[in-house]
Amino acid sequence: MANPLTPDVLVDPVELTRTLVDIESVSRHEQAIADHVEEVLRDAAHLSVDRLGNTVMARTDLGREQRVVLAGHLDTVPLNDNFPSTVVDDLIYGCGTSDMKSGVALALHLAATLPDPRYDLTYLFYEAEEIDSKYNGLHLVSESRPEWLLADFAVLLEPTYGVVEAGCQGTLRALVKTTGRRAHTARAWRGSNAIHAAGEVLQRLSDYRPRTVTIDGCTYREGLNAVKIAGGVAGNVVPDACVVEVNMRFAPDRTEKQALEHVHEVFEGFEVELTDSAPGALPGLTAAPAREFLTAVGAEPAAKLGWTDVARFAALGIPALNYGPGDPLLAHAQDEHVEIGKIRDGAATLHRWLGL
Ligand SMILES: [Zn+2]
Numbered sequence: 001m002a003n004p005l006t007p008d009v010l011v012d013p014v015e016l017t018r019t020l021v022d023i024e025s026v027s028r029h030e031q032a033i034a035d036h037v038e039e040v041l042r043d044a045a046h047l048s049v050d051r052l053g054n055t056v057m058a059r060t061d062l063g064r065e066q067r068v069v070l071a072g073h074l075d076t077v078p079l080n081d082n083f084p085s086t087v088v089d090d091l092i093y094g095c096g097t098s099d100m101k102s103g104v105a106l107a108l109h110l111a112a113t114l115p116d117p118r119y120d121l122t123y124l125f126y127e128a129e130e131i132d133s134k135y136n137g138l139h140l141v142s143e144s145r146p147e148w149l150l151a152d153f154a155v156l157l158e159p160t161y162g163v164v165e166a167g168c169q170g171t172l173r174a175l176v177k178t179t180g181r182r183a184h185t186a187r188a189w190r191g192s193n194a195i196h197a198a199g200e201v202l203q204r205l206s207d208y209r210p211r212t213v214t215i216d217g218c219t220y221r222e223g224l225n226a227v228k229i230a231g232g233v234a235g236n237v238v239p240d241a242c243v244v245e246v247n248m249r250f251a252p253d254r255t256e257k258q259a260l261e262h263v264h265e266v267f268e269g270f271e272v273e274l275t276d277s278a279p280g281a282l283p284g285l286t287a288a289p290a291r292e293f294l295t296a297v298g299a300e301p302a303a304k305l306g307w308t309d310v311a312r313f314a315a316l317g318i319p320a321l322n323y324g325p326g327d328p329l330l331a332h333a334q335d336e337h338v339e340i341g342k343i344r345d346g347a348a349t350l351h352r353w354l355g356l
Pocket of ligand 1: 073099129158
């Protein structure tokens with residue numbers, strides 16, 4: 001199949017967004033889009049290109065003092081009667097328009113049209129962000145090609161509606177367990193009811209006052225919530241076990257270990273079992289390329305409350321933030337769309353920042 005990413009398309013980030021949306025790339029089906037992107041990048045004399053699975057990396061080597069990563073995932077969630085794209089006035093509708101082919105389009109447009117950027121640039125177009133993290137292209141790169149990620153600063157072009165969203169909160173899930181003693185409900189006094197004992201766990205959750213933390217001007221709001229509860233043996237048995245699953249979202253000034261210690265403190269006297277956790281990422285807005293980026297955007301940063309792949313860069317000590325034209329509230333929605341004006345604004349901002 002001829003590559004639809006022609007030179008005419010690459011120079012126009014809006015046309016490029018549409019063209020990328022019209023290459024179907026639901027997670028685990030990124031081969032076609034990765035092939036097209038790789039071919040375009042290999043045609044650019046100023047880039048050296050490598051590939052791992054369906055993740056494509058391209059970089060300049062101009063001997064600049066600083067290196068910046070621009071990254072975006074190529075995959076989308078499953079189609080939902082929203083393929084191919086359609087245009088209505090200033091809006092492009094279609095699966096992946098917001099999350100995040102408009103962001104990928106900005107990076108690919110720059111890769112093709114900016115041979116002489118102010119910093120050395122590494123472009124990462126990666127696979128499988130929307131599914132289990134064991135398939136995530138950035139995760140796979142961090143395991144087997146960590147040198148691809150080395151940089152002074154990274155921008156993920158995930159949808160933020162043109163706002164700089166810095167850092168991200170960490171997340172932790174744990175089981176809080178209560179125990180009791182089984183008995184026939186006709187002689188309940190011989191047992192001890194573990195579901196009733198969970199009342200105290202729920203009370204502590206209701207009474208919990210989460211922290212609000214401001215770091216580098218970004219305000220993070222923590223949360224601790226029950227997300228599931230399980231218990232009970234049969235309709236005539238006093239239950240001897242109950243489990244409340246809790247999810248804590250924590251500001252990036254806490255490590256995973258400190259967050260777990262905090263959960264242990266909140267549920268002192270109960271058994272707490274960690275099931276999984278992922279670290280947050282500090283906003284890292286003090287690095288020189290980050291400060292210059294904020295100047296180019298010309299607006300105050302906001303805190304990222306969800307967990308995103310910026311944490312993978314933070315784990316390597318690389319400050320990273322999210323900035324993209326899509327509206328995050330439309331990600332994964334059936335009527336997903338992106339504003340053409342936001343794509344043009346984003347391209348202008350990145351040219352202002354990265355052009356000489
Ligand atoms: Zn995304």
